[in-house]
Amino acid sequence: MSNPQEPSAPGQPPQWQQPPVPPSRAPGEPGPPEQYGAPGEYPAPGQNPAPAPYPSPGQQPAGQYPSPFGLPGQQPPAKSRKGLWIILGIVGGVLLLVIVGVVVLLKVVGGATNQAKGLAENFTKLLISGETGKAYDDFLDPKLQEQLSRDDFAAGVKSLEMDDTCKPAYDDLKVSSENGTNAADVAGVITCDGKKVELAYRFEGTDELKMINIKLKPKA
Template sequence: MGQSGYAGQPGHGGQPGHGAGPDSSPFGLPGQPPAKSRRKMWIILASVGGVLLLVVLGIVILVNVVGSATNQARGLADGFTKLVIAGETSKAYDEYLDPALQEQLSKEAFISGVESLEMDGSCKPAYNELTVDTENGIKAADIAGLITCDGKEVDLAYRFEGTDELKMTNIKLRPAA
């Protein structure tokens, strides 16, 4: 009769070979799927992480550059204004004014103009506008504000320009209206 139950017949526990393997399930269905490679996921995550790191680094550098230029401009304005208030106008003229501005404004005219404002130790500067810009490698800083003294106020507006060292290219010091 039939030979069912004998080894070697398909589907009856005989020899492996008809789709039956160590990872196979009964009835010829596949077992667990092979482990998926996560290599693509790690490549994508590493790429996204790298881009985020570059963005953060760029922002930090930008903030430091802008902050540094702003601090430099404020420092120049403070240094110049302190010398002028202290009556050291000749030193302020020599150290801060750009040679092109010195050609337009003589030292004598500068000194007499500052002395006419009659500033003294009671005078304190306050900067209400400070903008810094770089164009074609040339840094520029515009500073505007008010010097408040006992009984009077003096408007101030300075412009500093340069590539490495900033020098004053424009100045306005006059009694406030």
């Protein structure tokens, strides 16, 4: 039979509940290796490890740039300037077209203006010199010739009694262009000895201007 165990001292747990005392070892003798490393190195059972600290918003590690792909230290992608160059190219093309259009318009209008002035001067000189037949054939549009016969035209010019003393002056000259058709309105006065004759011509055409309307009458 085993010997009965001695009762424990008051306030102490029974011997079967007390933790075992590690055996003593001589000075300098190495102890048993620790299984879990240094105290506090690993979390206690049931606890999660503390998360690694993250930089606060607006902060980033030194020498690194924020990456849209989550890779630290990646340089930000360079912004493409293709769209800017496309916009500049479109704007430049539009401005070029506008400039070309203005130049062409000025050339067309300027050419029509010079042509209309030259037509008015040549036509009036023929009337003053009495060459009404040539003026009728060379300057009047066929549609105007249908409304005004050659004889009526000659009789009307003769009634004005113009001679070599008459000098024309063109006070107003307007030129326009629409749908490829050029038009010119010429107005002025023929000054003779003791009288004046008002004139108003209208020329129209594409390549060549022809007179479609004429007015000659003594000025009051």
